[in-house]
Amino acid sequence: MPRFDVQSIPAIWVRELTLFKRYWRGTTFSAILEPLIFLFGIGLGVGAFLDEIDGVKYVIFVGTGAVATAVIFSSVFPGMYNTFIARTFQKVYDGILATPTTAAEIMVAEALWIATRTAVYGSVPIVVTIPFGLKPTSTMLLVPFICFLTALGFTFLGQWISGVVKVIDSFSYFQSALITPLLFISGTYFPISGLPTWAQTASNVNPVYHCIELVRDASFNRLSVSSFWNVLALAIFAAITGTLSVRTITRRLIT
Amino acid sequence: MPGTCLGLLGPNGAGKTTLMRMITGQTRAASGDITVLNHNVASDTRAARRVLGVCPQQDNMDDQQTARENLALWAALCRVPRAERKQAVATALETAQLTERANERVTNLSGGMRRRLLLGRAFVNSPKVVLLDEPTVGLDPQVRSDLWLIIDGMRRSGVTVVMSTHYIEEAERLADDIAIMNHGRVIARGTPNKLREMHAGSEAVEYVGSAATLDEIAEKAAVVGLKTRRAGLSISVLGVESTPATTLDSWGRYSRRATNLEDVFVLLTGESLDA
Numbered sequence: 001m002p003r004f005d006v007q008s009i010p011a012i013w014v015r016e017l018t019l020f021k022r023y024w025r026g027t028t029f030s031a032i033l034e035p036l037i038f039l040f041g042i043g044l045g046v047g048a049f050l051d052e053i054d055g056v057k058y059v060i061f062v063g064t065g066a067v068a069t070a071v072i073f074s075s076v077f078p079g080m081y082n083t084f085i086a087r088t089f090q091k092v093y094d095g096i097l098a099t100p101t102t103a104a105e106i107m108v109a110e111a112l113w114i115a116t117r118t119a120v121y122g123s124v125p126i127v128v129t130i131p132f133g134l135k136p137t138s139t140m141l142l143v144p145f146i147c148f149l150t151a152l153g154f155t156f157l158g159q160w161i162s163g164v165v166k167v168i169d170s171f172s173y174f175q176s177a178l179i180t181p182l183l184f185i186s187g188t189y190f191p192i193s194g195l196p197t198w199a200q201t202a203s204n205v206n207p208v209y210h211c212i213e214l215v216r217d218a219s220f221n222r223l224s225v226s227s228f229w230n231v232l233a234l235a236i237f238a239a240i241t242g243t244l245s246v247r248t249i250t251r252r253l254i255t
Numbered sequence: 256m257p258g259t260c261l262g263l264l265g266p267n268g269a270g271k272t273t274l275m276r277m278i279t280g281q282t283r284a285a286s287g288d289i290t291v292l293n294h295n296v297a298s299d300t301r302a303a304r305r306v307l308g309v310c311p312q313q314d315n316m317d318d319q320q321t322a323r324e325n326l327a328l329w330a331a332l333c334r335v336p337r338a339e340r341k342q343a344v345a346t347a348l349e350t351a352q353l354t355e356r357a358n359e360r361v362t363n364l365s366g367g368m369r370r371r372l373l374l375g376r377a378f379v380n381s382p383k384v385v386l387l388d389e390p391t392v393g394l395d396p397q398v399r400s401d402l403w404l405i406i407d408g409m410r411r412s413g414v415t416v417v418m419s420t421h422y423i424e425e426a427e428r429l430a431d432d433i434a435i436m437n438h439g440r441v442i443a444r445g446t447p448n449k450l451r452e453m454h455a456g457s458e459a460v461e462y463v464g465s466a467a468t469l470d471e472i473a474e475k476a477a478v479v480g481l482k483t484r485r486a487g488l489s490i491s492v493l494g495v496e497s498t499p500a501t502t503l504d505s506w507g508r509y510s511r512r513a514t515n516l517e518d519v520f521v522l523l524t525g526e527s528l529d530a
Contacts (some may be wrong), residue, residue: 002301011331015317018324095315098279099332099380100301255282 004108008101012109020117027121031074035066035125039132042189054191056220063129065188067147067215068208071122075151076179078114079158080171083107083249087162093253103250107159111242115151122147126219137221146218149234150211156241163248187212207237257383260410262430263419264520270439271419272312275388278417279309292383305334308382308414310373312389318362322353322372325361326379333380343379350405351375367398374405378414385409387418391425403428423517433516437524447516454522455482455514456494462509463489472506484521493518 043059050058086092093106123144130136161174185192185199186208192200203209210230217223217230263271276282277289280300289296294303316325326347330340348354351371353364361369370390377385390406391399406429410416420426426433427447435443435450443450451457462472469490473483476492479502484491493514495503503509 005301007334008332011328011334014328014331015320018320018328019317022319090317091311091313091315092317094281094313095309095311096332097281098304098307098309098311098386099329100304100334101332102300253281255276 002102004102005100005105008105009109009112011101012096012106013113016110016113027074027117031070031121031124032128035063035070035128038066038069038125039063039128043132057133059132060129060134061191061216062189063125063132063134064216064219065212066125066129067122067143068150068186068188068212069183070125071118071147071150071211072154072179072183072208074118074121075114075154076158076161079111079155080162080174081158081168083110083159084162084165084168084171087249087252093249097253103253104246107156107245107249108242111152111155111159111245114155115148118151118155119144119148122151126215134219137219139218139221139223142218142223143215146211146214146234149231149238150207153207153234153238153241156238156245159245160241160248163245163252182206182208185209204233207234210234210237257415258410258413259431260406260416260418260429262426262433263417263436264421264423264426264430264433264516265419265436266421266524269436271436272388273439274436275309275386275417275419278386279304279307305380306383308377308380308385310377310385310387310390312392312419314369314373316361316369316373316376319360321358321360322348322351322364323357325372326376329376329379335380343381347375347379350378350408352401352405367394367401370394370398370402371405374402378409382414384415384417387416389419389421391420391422399425423515423520427516435520435523442523443519450516450519451514455518456496457514458496458511459491459493459514459518460495460503460509460511461489461491462507464507468507475506482522484518491518493522 039059039062043062046062047058052058053061093103096106097103126134126140126143161171165171165174185195185203186206187203188208192203192209195203210233214223214227214230214234217227263274265271273282277284278291278296280296280303284297291303292306294306296303317328320328323344326344327340330343335343345354348357351368351374353368353372353375356364356368361372364372374387374390377387387406391402394402403425406416406418410429416429418425418429431446433445433447433450434441443454445453462469464472465488469485469488472490472492473485476483479498481495481498482493484493492503492509
């Protein structure tokens with residue numbers, strides 16, 4: 001395989017940026033509205049029956065958890081759908097591969113783009129939760145970086161899934177059997193301490209769990225040495241899914 | 256050779272697109288080496304692709320981007336230096352005769368304009384070799400001749416053109432050199448004239464009649480060592496330039512014509528090219 005050429009990244013980003021110019025309004029609209037609805041509905045609604053969770057108001061607990069939902073939704077789904085559509089229906093990648101660009105460069109450039117975008121959109125719930133009583137802290141400024149790292153792994157995961165399935169309908173298997181459980185058994189909506197011991201142990205291999213731990217620790221100003229392990233877990237996740245994505249998509253495109 | 260056009264002529268499924276993909280390194284060759292201007296495609300893919308321009312059979316442009324944006328993206332992907340991109344895009348728009356429609360989204364362009372843009376895109380990095388995979392497939396005759404002018408212009412500017420087609424007329428008009436392909440192999444190679452002379456002679460006569468009559472003519476022609484080609488209710492006897500008129504007259508009424516590449520193709524492959 002040819003050596004990775006970083007020059008491909010700005011080239012691929014030319015495409016992403018021109019497309020983004022067309023759809024940023026819609027994406028931004030839902031990125032702000034969705035966590036608001038989430039906080040009003042679940043945060044205040046369920047919060048009315050709960051005092052505090054882990055020492056914070058439920059609305060704040062769930063507001064910080066909503067970062068994970070936003071991150072996963074804006075990374076794994078574009079990873080799956082955009083990649084599948086561009087590869088199979090539009091044949092965009094076939095065109096690009098006739099230029100001095102490799103499949104690995106396309107996947108990495110697109111993942112970096114989606115992760116950058118998600119760093120912004122994923123952090124919106126934090127901003128939205130502040131009026132609900134979340135106290136601003138300086139470590140909160142790390143949230144976009146946490147979103148970026150998590151989104152990188154999940155975009156690669158989405159790209160890999162897009163290369164594994166034959167038809168677009170098969171995505172629902174991955175959505176129901178993989179993405180939904182990862183989101184629910186991670187501490188987004190409730191602390192995992194209420195779950196059976198085996199489920200708590202299992203959540204250690206759930207990247208969403210590590211993302212939420214980091215986001216809450218950064219938001220509540222309680223980052224510690226153990227946060228390093230959360231970062232490492234997310235980095236390992238991205239390395240594994242990145243390798244899977246590049247290998248699978250290359251195999252699909254170079255016949 | 257620079258400034259020449261090699262036509263790959265063959266029916267659907269002959270392996271023309273596969274060959275093009277092998278030249279760009281998108282399909283791996285099972286054996287052998289491919290080099291593009293001394294760059295080995297397998298080991299030095301990037302360098303090989305740098306000197307290539309490609310116009311694929313399937314339109315793969317971004318619908319939601321404008322003509323200009325599509326070309327700018329390609330200039331970036333093809334590593335055209337940033338300072339030269341604007342000019343490269345302008346030249347490509349001019350080549351595609353789309354300067355006026357530069358800011359139109361591709362989805363609003365007609366089929367012919369999209370094809371022209373696709374051709375222009377193959378040209379944006381000033382390639383030394385361009386690969387055109389069925390560049391005029393499915394287009395009406397007017398659009399097709401517009402495209403031929405563009406392709407001819409490319410060739411005259413010194414670019415080597417490798418063009419696949421299953422249109423005989425296209426190959427005859429544009430190609431200096433023709434490779435006839437079938438079932439993944441090149442079965443004949445040469446200039447259009449040389450191929451005709453070698454395989455079908457220079458003149459043919461055509462008889463019209465019932466199936467039985469045509470069978471009879473085929474047999475008689477075989478006896479005197481002439482090749483024939485059936486097409487519906489007619490039969491062409493090929494290479495008759497030195498056959499005495501009396502012989503031909505004795506088989507029935509006929510019309511005389513020059514042989515063409517289609518004769519060669521059918522003789523060599525036993526298949527007809529459906530335009």
